[in-house]
Amino acid sequence: MVQGNRQLAERTENEIRIVLSEELKIDIAYMNNRDKQLLAFHVGEILKDSRMVSNDNKVRTYVQRKRKELDEAFQKQQAAHCIRSDIRAFSDRKDIDPILNDALQKMIQFNDQEMLKENERVRDRYLKEAWKRLYIANQIISDYSEVCSYLREHAERPETIRSLAQKIRKDKYRIDRRYYSVDAVISKGNIELRNFMLRNERLNDRELSIQ
Structure with a gap:
């Protein structure tokens, strides 16, 4: 059960990471350590959203709220x-x-x-x-x-x-x-x-x- 919950959490985190990268138009494969840490931070913030909605919805809501901050953080x-x-x-x-x-x-x-x-x-x-x-x-x-x-x-x-x-x-x-x-x-x-x-x-x- 614990293993199953961990795998579900990892899948959820990975899905949010992918959707967020698509929303921001950035390439996960070509990030330096700073980029990865920034992305992980924002993924963590999105994971705090406890609403019973899709991950896509959570990401888009977060991006709409933090658009300026995110664009500045991932400008390069x-x-x-x-x-x-x-x-x-x-x-x-x-x-x-x-x-x-x-x-x-x-x-x-x-x-x-x-x-x-x-x-x-x-x-x-x-x-x-x-x-x-x-x-x-x-x-x-x-x-x-x-x-x-x-x-x-x-x-x-x-x-x-x-x-x-x-x-x-x-x-x-x-x-x-x-x-x-x-x-x-x-x-x-x-x-x-x-x-x-x-x-x-x-x-x-x-x-x-x-x-």
């Missing part, structure tokens, strides 16, 4: 969850040119191990860098699309793209943007883009301009 975990979600959405996009995909996927990879570190400054710094790289990746996609449109408009007269590209040999042009470079081969109105490369030395710039 919520930011990490949001970044992971944005990266997944980014990966699912169908409008990204294959020439960009591999390079950008590597650039925006999120290292979950950084969120397990106890040093809050290190975690803050990593989150800011992750946000920045995700922002830059989206800016690169937008800029690259504009560059492609410009090249298509001038494909019949490639000599007019000198303001955008540098001719490096017959029919081949080098396009240098702030965060990437790409070669364009333009022949008889046809365009082929090659050798897309991120300019990694620029990714650490504080300024987020794309030009």
Whole structure:
């Protein structure tokens, strides 16, 4: 009987922990010790609710009452969850040119191990860098699309793209943007883009301009 009660209590506690993490949009698997202690504290507070209602109801009532406090306490975990979600959405996009995909996927990879570190400054710094790289990746996609449109408009007269590209040999042009470079081969109105490369030395710039 005692064993059964203990197992029931553990199941209840675990269920509340899962529901609370879902309500707050945080990932239990990537918490440092401070995060775990905070979560355990709030789970304990919810367990004090003796009303004969579902655990879901208890959690939602608690979150509604403590929303500001909870958001402040788990701010970094919520930011990490949001970044992971944005990266997944980014990966699912169908409008990204294959020439960009591999390079950008590597650039925006999120290292979950950084969120397990106890040093809050290190975690803050990593989150800011992750946000920045995700922002830059989206800016690169937008800029690259504009560059492609410009090249298509001038494909019949490639000599007019000198303001955008540098001719490096017959029919081949080098396009240098702030965060990437790409070669364009333009022949008889046809365009082929090659050798897309991120300019990694620029990714650490504080300024987020794309030009």
